[in-house]
Amino acid sequence: MNKQPFYFTWSHQSISAPFPVESAEHDEFVLADGQRVYDFISTSFQTNFGHSNSIIRKRLRSQLDHMPIASPKATFALKSAVSEQLIDRLGLPGGKIFYTVSGSESVENALKMARQSSGRTMILARQKSYHGASLGALSVTGDWRNASHFTVDNHTVRIPEPADDPDLSQTRQIVLDTGPEKIAAVILEPVSGTNGVVVPSQRWFDQIQALCKEFQLLLIVDEVLCGFGRTGPDFAFQEFGLQPDFVCMSKGISGGYIPFGAVWTGPRVVDFYDRAIMACGLTSYAHPLGLAALDGVLEQLSDRSFQKNKTDLEAVFERAMKDFASLKPVSHVRYRGLLAAIDIVDRGAPSWEQCFENGLHLHSKNNTLILAPPLISQPARLVAALDRLKSLFSETSIATG
Numbered sequence: 254m255n256k257q258p259f260y261f262t263w264s265h266q267s268i269s270a271p272f273p274v275e276s277a278e279h280d281e282f283v284l285a286d287g288q289r290v291y292d293f294i295s296t297s298f299q300t301n302f303g304h305s306n307s308i309i310r311k312r313l314r315s316q317l318d319h320m321p322i323a324s325p326k327a328t329f330a331l332k333s334a335v336s337e338q339l340i341d342r343l344g345l346p347g348g349k350i351f352y353t354v355s356g357s358e359s360v361e362n363a364l365k366m367a368r369q370s371s372g373r374t375m376i377l378a379r380q381k382s383y384h385g386a387s388l389g390a391l392s393v394t395g396d397w398r399n400a401s402h403f404t405v406d407n408h409t410v411r412i413p414e415p416a417d418d419p420d421l422s423q424t425r426q427i428v429l430d431t432g433p434e435k436i437a438a439v440i441l442e443p444v445s446g447t448n449g450v451v452v453p454s455q456r457w458f459d460q461i462q463a464l465c466k467e468f469q470l471l472l473i474v475d476e477v478l479c480g481f482g483r484t485g486p487d488f489a490f491q492e493f494g495l496q497p498d499f500v501c502m503s504k505g506i507s508g509g510y511i512p513f514g515a516v517w518t519g520p521r522v523v524d525f526y527d528r529a530i531m532a533c534g535l536t537s538y539a540h541p542l543g544l545a546a547l548d549g550v551l552e553q554l555s556d557r558s559f560q561k562n563k564t565d566l567e568a569v570f571e572r573a574m575k576d577f578a579s580l581k582p583v584s585h586v587r588y589r590g591l592l593a594a595i596d597i598v599d600r601g602a603p604s605w606e607q608c609f610e611n612g613l614h615l616h617s618k619n620n621t622l623i624l625a626p627p628l629i630s631q632p633a634r635l636v637a638a639l640d641r642l643k644s645l646f647s648e649t650s651i652a653t654g
């Protein structure tokens with residue numbers, strides 16, 4: 254039984270406390286008994302810049318002393334400067350940022366803005382995807398704020414996974430059957446996260462973009478997990494040359510130091526809100542501490558030695574993933590940048606507990622292990638963690654050198 258005065262998320266409450274953590278440093282947790290555990294999944298994919306990042310911590314401390322709280326409608330230098338820098342980093346034409354406090358709320362607000370600005374209600378979403386935990390709180394809201402957005406029920410249409418519809422012929426038929434004039438947007442993770450690190454082909458992305466153009470569907474890319482360097486480039490959509498109308502961000506946006514999120518909206522949406530009331534908002538909109546953390550994250554991303562180290566880590570990781578793919582208990586390995594899924598044949602996988610007892614904190618579900626090491630880890634430490642993981646499989650010796 255859970256004897257704690259709080260719930261455990263996404264789990265049966267009868268689990269014992271999975272890890273009684275005492276503190277965290279750099280790329281590892283320190284447990285109550287002093288054991289050190291490598292954070293192989295960047296906590297929940299947010300600790301891209303580690304647990305002791307001096308730049309982000311410094312920015313937060315000074316913002317706390319200077320102005321820790323601001324009205325959602327306030328203008329101040331940090332808000333303007335950081336928004337401009339983020340838009341530059343996205344490399345998309347112009348646009349504006351809508352701030353949130355989590356990934357779910359970034360997605361939620363992108364959906365609301367897509368519906369409101371297009372006047373259409375349906376959303377196309379992939380069969381295997383995760384976009385957040387909020388259940389469309391607005392569908393139960395009973396005042397003027399609901400009217401622009403319709404309810405969520407029955408407004409999602411599933412499209413096949415890229416491998417099941419490589420030329421998008423089924424997806425196109427789904428659009429035609431649904432009625433393109435009813436579809437507001439397509440939402441997708443460029444590289445899926447906990448659903449197995451699926452990397453669609455360039456052809457699939459090109460055709461998605463073409464479909465959006467043909468039927469004037471808005472494109473929402475969910476970069477909550479991939480954004481801020483996880484899959485290689487700053488944002489995964491950049492690798493595939495996508496031209497989205499919305500980019501949903503969270504997790505790495507503050508490195509996990511403070512709950513924060515953002516949605517970039519493109520010129521089409523900006524034009525709409527130049528003429529219509531923005532029927533979206535949050536009490537902690539553009540929270541100064543979130544902005545301060547983002548400022549630190551952007552500085553960290555611009556740092557050459559950070560980028561060089563990240564490239565070195567990616568090379569180590571790629572070599573190791575190729576090696577893991579040749580192990581007997583492994584059926585498939587998919588990876589991009591510092592994100593990987595390792596599928597394991599029946600019962601060949603080390604359990605989550607086994608990994609944890611051996612000093613590795615990772616994601617393990619349905620015979621798939623997911624790895625996402627902090628981008629500030631050192632190559633030698635990553636090699637050691639990969640070696641330890643490999644030793645938990647039946648075969649040994651990993652060529653990561």
Ligand SMILES: Cc1ncc(COP(=O)(O)O)c(C=O)c1O
Pocket residue numbers: 355356357358360383384385386442446447475476477478503504
């Ligand atoms: C791709 C993606 N979108 C949205 C979310 C939701 O983010 P949050 O848990 O911050 O609400 C997640 C969380 O894991 C995610 O991976």
